[in-house]
Amino acid sequence: MARIARQDKDAYRMLVGRHLGKSLKVAERVLGNRQDAEDVTQEVCLKIWDEAVRWEPRAKFSTWLYRVVINACLDRRRKAVPAAMEDLDLLADDAPGADEKMIADQLSDRVRRALQVLPERQRIAIVLGYYEELSNQEAADAMDIMLGAFQQLLFRAKQRLKDELISEEREYKHAGHL
Amino acid sequence: MPDIFDRELAALLDSYKVEEPSPELMERILRRAQPRAGAAVIPLWAQRQTFRPHSAFALIGLALLGFWLGSASQVKPFSVTSAPSVSTLTLDGVILGASNLNEVIL
Known part of the structure; x- marks a missing residue:
């Protein structure tokens, strides 16, 4: 960060290269939309460039980055709720497919929709705790909440996802066998 | 994978x-990260200076201390060439309250 503060583009390229994929995946899973996720990730990366001179290493860089990405996603979502809901409605219109790729894509979309139905904080808890494989303490730090509160969020998110996904999956399989 | x-x-x-x-x-991100105007001429230590309340209090305190020290240094310097008045500074005046030693003897 000290090198980036001195406008060292090579250092910036290296840092962005290291964290871009992670930031984009978090943003896409939180927002449920690739285009918005790319916009948010770009915004966050430019913030790193602009704010490097004021960077103070109070926390791990990755923890700070997760926090910035999450806040940027929440801001984005607050500003664009109607568009996000419209996208979900379109995605809900699944067409039956025959080949494996189509089935895999449909399943992926179902999980994405189920995640989007979760309250924001529960969804973030799943993204950080499951997909990013952060420890509970790291995820709680990234969300700026207490450890116990994070564990509660994760527990509720898991229960709700089970209700949404597994029961639906069983009904689907059961109907297929009939 | 978490156990839960x-x-x-x-x-x-x-x-x-x-x-x-x-x-x-x-590439889009790297292209948009443009050099900050004037950043090259501002040294890093100066760029890191940000306003904080405790910094402001420290500055005000330093200013007051400087003002006080400046005022204190306005005391007129003692001159060894100018003779002090007898009534206030001579030994007999201080101890006995007389204007000169002759008065005490008398």
Whole structure:
């Protein structure tokens, strides 16, 4: 960060290269939309460039980055709720497919929709705790909440996802066998 | 994989795939990261200075201390060439309250 503060583009390229994929995946899973996720990730990366001179290493860089990405996603979502809901409605219109790729894509979309139905904080808890494989303490730090509160969020998110996904999956399989 | 997720839910969650970032996104970000105007001429230590309340109090305190020290240094210097008045500074005046030694003897 000290090198980036001195406008060292090579250092910036290296840092962005290291964290871009992670930031984009978090943003896409939180927002449920690739285009918005790319916009948010770009915004966050430019913030790193602009704010490097004021960077103070109070926390791990990755923890700070997760926090910035999450806040940027929440801001984005607050500003664009109607568009996000419209996208979900379109995605809900699944067409039956025959080949494996189509089935895999449909399943992926179902999980994405189920995640989007979760309250924001529960969804973030799943993204950080499951997909990013952060420890509970790291995820709680990234969300700026207490450890116990994070564990509660994760527990509720898991229960709700089970209700949404597994029961639906069983009904689907059961109907297929009939 | 965290223990709390049972295999069934984990398998479903794993089916949600997200693509890696495209090289175009990386290039777009690097292109938009432009040098900051004037940053080259401002030294790093100066760029790091940000306003904080405790810094402001420290500055005000220093200013007051400087003002006080400046005022204190305005005391007129003692001159060894100018004779002090007898009534206030001579030994007999201080101890006995007389204007000169002759008065005491008399």
